[in-house]
Amino acid sequence: MERAQCLELLYPELQDKLVVTIMGACAQELYDLGHRESFFYLQHAMGLASSIGLGLALHLPEERVVVLDGDGSVLMNLGTLTTLARYRPRNLLHIIFDNESLLSTGGFDSQTTSGITDLAAIARGAGIQHVVTAGTLMEFGEAALEALERDDLSVIVAKVDAVGPDLYGMDLQLPENAFRFRRHILDRKQA
């Protein structure tokens, strides 16, 4: 299964969610489906997408937050899983696209390559109650729909192929993304 397929499947469900994605291929694939004001692309600062998601979820209990993470990124901030477990925001879905690769920086192996490290086991060990590994698009779709309906913190580790988009580029400056994302959230709070 490819991450782009997962994102395509998920995209209609993201309509009314706040979404934070990691840098590179994942950000581009989401953007290519059509930018929304509720999307924040963390184009650097590896590891912090889930921390931003936690900050959003705790401060906006009436919103639902989806984090699109990667194996390399989450490996840089494994402590985040323990902080997520401790504060257990009911409105957060943390999807880790595990392509067993540092794809966006040349496709080097990561610690999850060949299944050496099991991120779902780490998430469970961290104390997260709802953790699913999805190996097929069907499994991913089911897990995502369940998680979005569940009133609890969920983690999905989606095992995807190490492939990304052919072309990169966004018509969006980084601070512009931050300003507009914040504006959008404040407008939603007012509404």
Added chain:
Amino acid sequence: MTVSYENSKIIFDGIKAAGIRTVSALPETWLGLVLQRAEDDPELELIQVAKEEEAIGIAAGAYFAGEPHLLLMQNHGFLAAINGIVSLAQLYSIPLCMLIALRGHWGEPYAWHTRGGIVTEGVLRALAIPFEYARDPAKVAAQIRDAYTFSESSLSPVALLLTRDLMED
């Protein structure tokens, strides 16, 4: 030498008076009494991280949510959070109001704190992060408020360094 009960209370009251509603932090000795108060106070929510860099992300989330937030850490935690500060806060113009316990400086008896203490000011300067020293309990509440105001207006990280004069009796 003990952590100042009085001044910890002044700092905590200053944080609340600045309108802060949530705090992310990693505990350390000088911050202990402030954090205990935060834990016990229903009006202030404490989010305790496993590593200080997480708090940069959480602070960004709070900012996007429009909620007044403050970070508490020791200087070694600041050093551990630098890529988050640079590649999230500074890159995206996100304010951070950081209260940093300045361990390892004038009068420091513990060797393990000293390298971090010696380099902290230089690192703040290299990162163009505006900072002030908090030494006087009569001024620290205003300094916290001013740090928060300035972080929000400049869309930048701002640091208030909590010194030994303030934190120890």
